[in-house]
Amino acid sequence: MRLGVLDVGSNTVHLLVVEAHRGAHPTPMSSEKTVLRLAEQVKDGRLTKAGADRLVSTVAAAKKSAAELGCAEMMAFATSAVRDASNVADVLERIKAETGVKLQVLPGDQEATYTFLAVRRWYGWSAGRLLVLDIGGGSLELAIGVDEAPELAISLPLGAGRLSRERLRVDPPGKTAISELRDWLDDQLAGPAKKLRKMGPPDRAVATSKTFRSLARLTGAAPSSAGLRATRTLTDAGLRQVIAFISRMTANDVAELEGVSASRAHQLVAGALVAEASMRALELHELEICPWALREGVILRRLDAELDGIEPP
Numbered sequence: 001m002r003l004g005v006l007d008v009g010s011n012t013v014h015l016l017v018v019e020a021h022r023g024a025h026p027t028p029m030s031s032e033k034t035v036l037r038l039a040e041q042v043k044d045g046r047l048t049k050a051g052a053d054r055l056v057s058t059v060a061a062a063k064k065s066a067a068e069l070g071c072a073e074m075m076a077f078a079t080s081a082v083r084d085a086s087n088v089a090d091v092l093e094r095i096k097a098e099t100g101v102k103l104q105v106l107p108g109d110q111e112a113t114y115t116f117l118a119v120r121r122w123y124g125w126s127a128g129r130l131l132v133l134d135i136g137g138g139s140l141e142l143a144i145g146v147d148e149a150p151e152l153a154i155s156l157p158l159g160a161g162r163l164s165r166e167r168l169r170v171d172p173p174g175k176t177a178i179s180e181l182r183d184w185l186d187d188q189l190a191g192p193a194k195k196l197r198k199m200g201p202p203d204r205a206v207a208t209s210k211t212f213r214s215l216a217r218l219t220g221a222a223p224s225s226a227g228l229r230a231t232r233t234l235t236d237a238g239l240r241q242v243i244a245f246i247s248r249m250t251a252n253d254v255a256e257l258e259g260v261s262a263s264r265a266h267q268l269v270a271g272a273l274v275a276e277a278s279m280r281a282l283e284l285h286e287l288e289i290c291p292w293a294l295r296e297g298v299i300l301r302r303l304d305a306e307l308d309g310i311e312p313p
Contacts (some may be wrong), residue, residue, distance in 0.1 A: 003028065003302065004066035004074035005295045006059065008103065010039035010081040010137025010161050011263060013055070015062045016295050017069050022303045024294060026145035034058050036261040038259055039138055039161050042147050047085040052094065055082075060099045074104045075298060078207055080112055080138025080159060108155020109294045114297030119206050121300055122292045128203030131196065133278055134293060135211040135271050137161035140278065142192060144199045154192050156187065160211050160264075160271030163310060168270050178247050178273070185277035192279035200294040205236060205284050206291035211271035216289045217259030219243045224259075232289035236279050243272045 001021055007014045013034045020026040036058060041051025059076065080131070095103050112134065113257050117133045126248040132150075134141040138159035143150035167181050207215055207216075212234060217223065220237030222230040246254050247269050255265035264271075279287065 001073075002069070002071050004062075004069070004071035005064075005298055006062050006076040006101075006103075007295050008038070008055065008059075008076070008078035008082055008188065009302070010079065010159060011035065011037055013058045013062065013266075014154055014295070017066065017067060017071055018299060020299055020303060030061070030065075032065060034061075037161075038164065039261075040269075042081065042085055045084075046202050047087055047091055052091050055091070056095055056098050059095055059101050059103065060287055068220050070202040072295075073302075074101070075244040075274040075299060075302060076101050078103055078105050079136060080108070080157070080162075083108070084138065084157075095141050098179055101223075103198075108139055108140060108141065109153045110141070111294060112143040112153035112155055113150060113209055114301060115294045116140055116145065116153065116296035116297070117148055117300055118294070119208060119290045119294040122290050123204065123206070127206075129200060131202035131205045131282065131284075132290075133205070133207045133212070133275075133282075133287065134209045134276075135160055135207075136209060137267065138273055142196060142278070144196050144202060147313040152196060154195070156188065156192060158272060158274050163270040163274065170240075171266070172248055173269060178243075178269075181203070181270070181273055182277065185273060186281065189277055189281040193278075196282060205282070205287050206290045207275070207287040208290045210261070210285070211268065212275060212289055212292075214260050214264070214268060215239060215242060215272055216276060218257060221289065223251055228291040234275070234287045234289060236285050239276050239279070240274060243269070243276060248271065 005016045007128040014031040017030040018026040018028050041048045082146040114130050114227040115134050128145045131144045136159045140156045140158040143153040167233050216234040221232040
């Protein structure tokens with residue numbers, strides 16, 4: 001069965017098309033990304049008309065692409081940028097009316113749960129107790145557990161794009177802003193980290209998302225050309241070195257670095273600081289980088305639902 005997954009994120013809208021059936025590895029067939037930076041289109045808590053217009057046209061184009069690629073179904077979901085907008089209901093109604101697509105807004109804890117499922121399936125049961133970290137544009141997701149569903153899933157408004165806009169307004173940000181953000185993040189993460197540590201030490205600590213992949217690449221991890229199954233890690237020592245390096249650079253210069261996309265370069269410093277603070281709070285010295293994340297989790301849950309004869313997510 002060919003499935004399409006449309007991920008409306010804070011920075012990009014990503015259509016992933018896969019061949020998938022229960023018990024098989026979802027095989028990517030096509031991937032299309034559109035940079036919208038929706039989070040920057042939220043003014044006074046509302047998604048602007050211009051932002052909504054672009055989102056509607058992008059969803060319509062994705063629906064057309066999915067049909068041309070032979071998708072039996074396209075699942076569409078949105079994360080923090082749309083989730084946080086006070087006019088989200090109006091935006092969703094307009095999308096459905098003008099495109100026929102029912103865009104579902106994922107709560108933060110469910111976002112963490114689907115991502116956790118994807119990581120569990122990637123590493124399997126031998127991974128034991130998993131601790132999963134995922135930095136998005138608007139939020140940070142944390143989850144831990146020994147099964148396919150986490151025992152604890154937490155979503156925090158500590159996304160790389162959000163913190164770039166709210167706390168690192170100068171380019172490059174400067175030492176004072178970096179120091180202040182570090183202290184603030186330590187305070188924000190103290191409580192959630194304590195809850196996660198109470199669940200027991202993880203057998204494997206894993207990170208997903210473009211932010212973590214870019215940071216790992218900057219510390220010497222294998223490039224994307226090495227394939228999905230190449231082992232990639234991010235250490236706390238390597239991360240500190242990267243932060244010292246990129247925090248003195250402009251976003252345009254960061255965008256020139258290998259492994260960094262131009263559309264995300266402006267938020268990489270904030271993302272790196274969130275990663276560093278999370279590792280510090282959770283007492284982690286190394287993270288493995290998993291190539292599967294939220295989109296794969298949604299696909300796997302959809303296939304599970306079909307097998308179990310229940311309503312798809």
